[in-house]
Amino acid sequence: MIQNNKRWLYVALPIFFFWFFGQIDKMGISIIQTDQEFLNALGLTGDDRSAKIGLITFVFTISYALSNLFWGVIIDKLGARQTAILGLAVWTVTMIMAGLSTTYEMFLISRIILGLGEGMMIPVSGKFISNWFNRRELGKAQASWITGNYLGPALGALILVFIISTLHWQAAFFILAGFNLFINIPMFLFLTRNTPEEHPRVGKDELEYIRMTDFQDEAPTRSFTHDFRYWVVWFGMLVASFLFFGISIWLPTYLSEGRGFAQEGMKNITSISWLFALVFVLISGYLSDKTRRPSLMATVLFGITALFLAYAIMAPNAIIAGLCMGLAMGAQGGVFHLSNLFIVKFSTPETAGRAAGLMGFTNIMGGFSSYIMGWLRDASGGSFSSSIIMLIVASILGLLAYLFTLKKEAADCRVYNQTAERIG
Secondary structure (H helix, E strand, O other), rough: OOOOOOOOHHHHHHHHHEEEEEEEEEEHHHHHHOOOHHHHOOOOOOOHHHHHHHHHEEEEEEEEHHHHHHHHHHHHOOHHHHHHHHHHHHHHHHHHHHHHOOHHHHHHHHHHHHHHHHHOOOHHHHHHHHHOOOHHHHHHHHHHHHHHHHHHHHHHHHHHHHHHHOOOHHHHHHHHHHHEEEEEHHHHHHOOOOHHHHOOOOOOOEEEEHOOHHHHHHHOOOOOOHHHHHHHHHHHHHHHHHHHHHHHHHHHHHHHOOOOOOHHHHHHHHHHHHHHHHHHHHHHHHHHHHHOHHHHHHHHHHHHHHHHHHHHOOOOOHHHHHHHHHHHHHHHHHHHHHHHHHHOOOOOOOOOOHHHHHHHHHHHHHHHHHHHHHHHHHHOOOOOOHHHHHHHHHHHHHHHHOOOOOHHHHHHHHHHHHHHHHHO
């Protein structure tokens, strides 16, 4: 069993930790920005405090999104393994730089460089998955690394609150640099290779399975740029990024300042919210393989997001409101998973890096969301209501976009079912 499933050890495991620690690096700022010592040290005070906090994520996501475009091309030429090691080295340096920051401007520069380094995460993962896994197991393969995407921040919220409360906010960045240096980089160095053909421990039987195709998993015969469904998914990811970053970056602040939670309550609900996202990812991975209706699932998830956000505004109980925000974030985690599944579905192993890089560019909207939410909060005297209404409108736009894919998906599903019945 293990003999013919080494791809799960040599590729899925490193990518899991790649995202586990990478997301703590990326999303941990949502916890750190609630620490008063951090805010005072960087001068994040005054009437424009929320806008300045939002700008931290804005500059990160702008550089993250733009770098996705060139990383996609580089990965297709250089290879996923070498690119991952290079990016991880950049992360390590930027974490140290962030911990040493004494001014707001210096910290912003560290986040810009971090965005440039982390911009290869989606293209690297898409390239590895495309090269190492049979097309019939894409849902499970994608879920294996996207699990790290949400489990990392779920546990990271607990870890960072503990580090900040017992040590200092600067220690959090130094410890995160150590995780990359002593765990992530060695795993990519010693476990991974760009393709299974290059790996000395992958057997002939496993390689034949990885490369096997049949009627239900034929690779695309045309460029992904010519498939209108790819562009619908691309727009859906613009909306999902706007929603996900807007909720996740501001959730701890919303809980502590908007709903009056103490640090313990804020930490627990933030952690649970990331676990909600993980649950949605796992369910989406299973149902996408089972039903072959991922577009329908994405449509439903956008609708669920709008409903949870609406109830978060109306709920008088702080705990219920906080959980509704977490569930809305979790539903967008499911959309994110489905979108990355579409990347591999609509591309070939040769173009997967470029398809993922273009899709990763959509993260640029997360920066706008974070900044606009901060600006709206300042303009509303500290209230989050106008910001959440903006997110509800975005959810509806995502739902409407996916409606255009349902007819084609239903037809493809009928053809698949009829073919399956004839064969067996």
